[in-house]
Amino acid sequence: MATQNSPIGVFDSGIGGLTVVRALKKALPTESLIYLGDTARLPYGSKSAATVTRYSSQIADFLVGRQVKYLVVACNTASAYALPHLRQSLQIPLMGVVEPGAALAVASSPKKKIGVLGTRGTINSQAYREAILRLNPEVDVFSQACPLLVPLAEEGWLDTAISADIVQHYLDLLKASCGEIDALVLGCTHYPVLKDLISLRATMTFGHQIHVIDSADAVADAVAKDLELQSLEYPPGLTAGADHFLFTDDSRFNEIGKLFLGRNLSNAEHVDL
Amino acid sequence: MATQNSPIGVFDSGIGGLTVVRALKKALPTESLIYLGDTARLPYGSKSAATVTRYSSQIADFLVGRQVKYLVVACNTASAYALPHLRQSLQIPLMGVVEPGAALAVASSPKKKIGVLGTRGTINSQAYREAILRLNPEVDVFSQACPLLVPLAEEGWLDTAISADIVQHYLDLLKASCGEIDALVLGCTHYPVLKDLISLRATMTFGHQIHVIDSADAVADAVAKDLELQSLEYPPGLTAGADHFLFTDDSRFNEIGKLFLGRNLSNAEHVDL
Numbered sequence: 393m394a395t396q397n398s399p400i401g402v403f404d405s406g407i408g409g410l411t412v413v414r415a416l417k418k419a420l421p422t423e424s425l426i427y428l429g430d431t432a433r434l435p436y437g438s439k440s441a442a443t444v445t446r447y448s449s450q451i452a453d454f455l456v457g458r459q460v461k462y463l464v465v466a467c468n469t470a471s472a473y474a475l476p477h478l479r480q481s482l483q484i485p486l487m488g489v490v491e492p493g494a495a496l497a498v499a500s501s502p503k504k505k506i507g508v509l510g511t512r513g514t515i516n517s518q519a520y521r522e523a524i525l526r527l528n529p530e531v532d533v534f535s536q537a538c539p540l541l542v543p544l545a546e547e548g549w550l551d552t553a554i555s556a557d558i559v560q561h562y563l564d565l566l567k568a569s570c571g572e573i574d575a576l577v578l579g580c581t582h583y584p585v586l587k588d589l590i591s592l593r594a595t596m597t598f599g600h601q602i603h604v605i606d607s608a609d610a611v612a613d614a615v616a617k618d619l620e621l622q623s624l625e626y627p628p629g630l631t632a633g634a635d636h637f638l639f640t641d642d643s644r645f646n647e648i649g650k651l652f653l654g655r656n657l658s659n660a661e662h663v664d665l
Numbered sequence: 666m667a668t669q670n671s672p673i674g675v676f677d678s679g680i681g682g683l684t685v686v687r688a689l690k691k692a693l694p695t696e697s698l699i700y701l702g703d704t705a706r707l708p709y710g711s712k713s714a715a716t717v718t719r720y721s722s723q724i725a726d727f728l729v730g731r732q733v734k735y736l737v738v739a740c741n742t743a744s745a746y747a748l749p750h751l752r753q754s755l756q757i758p759l760m761g762v763v764e765p766g767a768a769l770a771v772a773s774s775p776k777k778k779i780g781v782l783g784t785r786g787t788i789n790s791q792a793y794r795e796a797i798l799r800l801n802p803e804v805d806v807f808s809q810a811c812p813l814l815v816p817l818a819e820e821g822w823l824d825t826a827i828s829a830d831i832v833q834h835y836l837d838l839l840k841a842s843c844g845e846i847d848a849l850v851l852g853c854t855h856y857p858v859l860k861d862l863i864s865l866r867a868t869m870t871f872g873h874q875i876h877v878i879d880s881a882d883a884v885a886d887a888v889a890k891d892l893e894l895q896s897l898e899y900p901p902g903l904t905a906g907a908d909h910f911l912f913t914d915d916s917r918f919n920e921i922g923k924l925f926l927g928r929n930l931s932n933a934e935h936v937d938l
Binding site for chain 1: 812
């Protein structure tokens with residue numbers, strides 16, 4: 393049975409969700425986390441709703457078995473496809489990345505014209521569009537699937553001419569479809585490592601400053617508020633246990649993980665699902 | 666119990682292995698095939714030997730349960746990592762893609778200098794290097810991992826400026842490590858759809874014609890010889906049943922599959938593993 397003292401569970405298809413872990417540790421330094429990256433079956437972004445929902449349920453059940461008190465779905469594709477199913481089937485509160493990101497985007501777009509970049513799955517699901525329109529039906533939402541950005545980020549090609557060309561290609565497609573935006577959502581947890589490049593190219597493409605929204609900070613704030621609301625914060629004065637990082641495939645997570653987490657991974661373990 | 670009349674099983678991590686199906690249908694038009702593409706868990710090329718071997722064993726057991734008489738491992742990463750284990754555990758004959766490709770490369774390299782392009786997994790396994798050196802210990806083998814070529818091929822970006830830049834980047838790295846080659850193995854079943862671009866750029870990079878080796882044809886010839894040797898050919902005068910295409914995730918296999926198979930997929934079904 394999970395209590396206030398229990399850890400927060402966080403999962404992603406791979407290592408991109410470590411950008412959310414980084415923001416959570418900043419907002420909630422006394423909480424301990426269990427992170428699960430499904431590196432054996434990544435990526436989720438190109439796969440169907442049925443497959444992503446099945447994998448997400450397996451992982452959620454696994455983390456509930458590890459007594460987490462709260463679940464953060466730190467993968468945009470899993471948030472887009474699996475959240476309703478997880479909300480119904482789990483006994484603990486949970487938070488996805490789409491709604492906090494959508495709220496921050498609406499607050500950052502005086503012109504009410506928002507662009508969304510994401511995987512094919514996240515874009516096809518229309519989850520950002522729907523979340524934004526629930527908050528403000530007057531906003532125009534323009535979406536662009538960017539399938540090559542995840543492999544670019546995983547290769548660590550953050551500041552190469554090829555990366556710039558690929559980012560520019562997707563921004564040109566976005567501009568052709570919308571003409572104008574003033575806020576741009578990074579709708580995939582891999583994209584924050586490309587944020588500087590995307591910001592620069594978006595400003596060049598649209599001819600003025602674009603608010604680039606990284607959902608990670610928005611999610612961390614939303615989780616902090618929700619823990620307080622539900623009286624699930626870690627008890628003051630106590631020292632939380634160490635964080636744990638679990639991966640379903642061992643290949644390269646230390647090497648790439650550092651890029652996303654901003655420090656070396658400790659307590660990394662392999663698990664089979 | 667499989668007989669001469671039974672189908673040949675073929676598997677790959679996704680849809681790349683359809684290039685091998687295409688070659689098999691040309692070499693063995695009377696045989697029927699069951700193809701399984703593990704699209705729910707693709708790609709294999711960035712994952713560890715343990716994970717790839719576990720997934721390959723599951724698929725092989727599934728296909729043996731469907732009474733296949735012969736198994737073709739149409740994925741370079743699975744051939745590189747899992748073949749010894751499958752040889753030990755299965756009761757039916759099988760063929761990977763590495764050894765036929767290595768043999769064709771040795772036969773195509775009068776200068777005894779061979780380049781190999783592949784996924785990170787295939788290159789790290791050194792499977793091509795070892796297979797080539799077993800055939801001729803005097804050959805120099807130079808390998809280059811090309812992680813972005815699979816996503817490029819899956820996106821169908823076959824003839825764009827970005828694809829040309831990425832291919833050129835990897836060929837420049839290869840040239841810097843070796844100086845000279847006269848044959849270049851496409852060590853991944855996704856790469857044949859990029860063959861024209863790779864051939865053109867390799868010729869420009871090395872300043873003379875390079876024999877670009879697509880393992881698919883070599884595998885089909887090797888399977889045809891092996892079936893004859895083991896008296897497993899489909900009985901003459903009979904009509905084989907229809908081919909079947911099974912996928913573990915439904916997303917986009919019809920759309921992308923056509924690119925790799927050269928025709929529309931018929932009899933495509935979803936299976937869970």
